[in-house]
Each structure stands twice: as structure tokens, then as C-alpha cells.
Amino acid sequence: MTPVFLVLLLMTAVPLISICTHGLYIVFIKSVCCAAAEILIHGDIAPSLTKNAVPCTATGCKWPKSGRYVYVPVFISSAYSKQHERDIIIKGLVSFHSSTCIRFVWWKPENRDYLYFMSKTGCWSHLGRQNGGQIVSLQKGGCVYHKTVQHEILHALGFHHEQVRSDRDQYVQILNENIQEGKEHNFRKEQTNNLETSYDFTSVMHYSRNAFSKNGQPTIVAKSNANLIFGYASEMSANDIARVNKLYGCW
Ligand SMILES: [Zn+2]
Numbered sequence: 001m002t003p004v005f006l007v008l009l010l011m012t013a014v015p016l017i018s019i020c021t022h023g024l025y026i027v028f029i030k031s032v033c034c035a036a037a038e039i040l041i042h043g044d045i046a047p048s049l050t051k052n053a054v055p056c057t058a059t060g061c062k063w064p065k066s067g068r069y070v071y072v073p074v075f076i077s078s079a080y081s082k083q084h085e086r087d088i089i090i091k092g093l094v095s096f097h098s099s100t101c102i103r104f105v106w107w108k109p110e111n112r113d114y115l116y117f118m119s120k121t122g123c124w125s126h127l128g129r130q131n132g133g134q135i136v137s138l139q140k141g142g143c144v145y146h147k148t149v150q151h152e153i154l155h156a157l158g159f160h161h162e163q164v165r166s167d168r169d170q171y172v173q174i175l176n177e178n179i180q181e182g183k184e185h186n187f188r189k190e191q192t193n194n195l196e197t198s199y200d201f202t203s204v205m206h207y208s209r210n211a212f213s214k215n216g217q218p219t220i221v222a223k224s225n226a227n228l229i230f231g232y233a234s235e236m237s238a239n240d241i242a243r244v245n246k247l248y249g250c251w
Helices: 003-011 024-032 085-097 146-157 238-247
Strands: 069-076 102-106 115-118 123-126 134-138 172-174 220-222
Touching (some): 123 146
Parallel strands (some): 115 134
Antiparallel strands (some): 172 220
16 A cells, blocks of 8 residues: 555545455446547547536536535546556545545445546546546556646546636637647637636646647737746646635635
């Protein structure tokens, strides 16, 4: 048992049970879990499993709160190496425990909705809670980094990319002429709930200024400073944390 694992055990308010990764439980997960969502919207966001076009916040995609905490069951694929990749994922999960009222707990058979961390192709997640379990893909060898774990978890908690915020036009200019063919949808503005937080270039949910560029030129430019570099956050910003706390009523 690693120190990080111990921290997870200690910081959750309900007992965690150890689960079998090679027996019946894994069969159960495969039978209820979503099909691999290879068609992605907004770069790394998989379509809703229910194909519901209504904005996430209006369809109950938040995870339910029970008392002071929001318990989110998780299952981590045994394909990740125990000493390294698994610890990085657990560290990312635990980082929410120390700053928000989200509490990740180990999946149990009676949990209908849960996050299933597995190594599919690429780094991606669904937006908000889906019905019946949902994959968070962190591909081995390319996605198992602290910032990426936090980024994909934030999607699963209901958060969109910063540069598609409903008020983004006040802060950034999208340079369509530099965007790769077929990637324009990644920059489509969304009707987001900004929770009275300011636009945040340091958000772990912000793309870089050259994201999906076809010619090395910027695709996103800050209106306040055309030379501003952004999109390289190593972890959640204070705003990212505040939004989780606001959306889930942690305070
Ligand atoms: Zn993303």
C-alpha cells in the first residue's frame, strides 16, 4: 500500500472497500460501462452518453451531494502501473479532497454512476455525470500527468474549457484563419455557467494560444496582451478550485 493510497483512505469520510480487478466486478463494469467514445467534441470531451443536447447544468449532470460531501465513485484500470501511473491518478483525485467537498471513493457494485479511469486512445472525458458509469481516458505514455488528471476530472465534474466560456469574446480573440481544417468546433463558444468567477488564463482548463494551429500562428490571442502566453498550467488554479466549490455548494 503506497503512502498516497493511504492518504486517500484517510481523507474519505466513508469506508473504502478493496475491489477485485480480475473477477466478477470487472465483468460488471464492462457490461454497464459506455462504449468507447472515440468521436470527441471540443478536443477531449466525449459526447453525452444520453445524447442529450440540453446544456449539462440543466440536465442534472452534477454529482449528488450527501451531507457535506459529494461522493464520486471511481475505478482505476489495473492496466496502469502500480508504482507510478496509478499513484499519479490517485494524487490527482486526492487533490480535490484538500480543496473542495468532492470525495472520490472506490467503486462498489451498488454504485450506478462512477468514473472508470482507463487507458484508451488519447486523453478525454465526458462532460458531467453520465448515467451508468463513464470512462475517463488517460492513455498510458501520454496522458498520465497531474495536470491532465485534474483537467479530465474537471470535465467529468461538469466543467468546460475556459476558452469556450460564454463571455470569452471579451477576453480572447479566436483566429479562425490559423485553425486546422476540421478542428474549428474546438473553439465554438458554449453557454456556460461561469459561477461569477473571472476569466482565467491560468486555468488548467485553458488551451494554449497555438492549440490546433495549422501554421504555427496563434489560434487564441488575449485581447489585453497579444503576446500573453497561456495554457500551460501545471495544476488547478484558484479559480478552478473556486468553481468546483461554488457549483457543488461546498462553502
Ligand atoms: Zn479538455
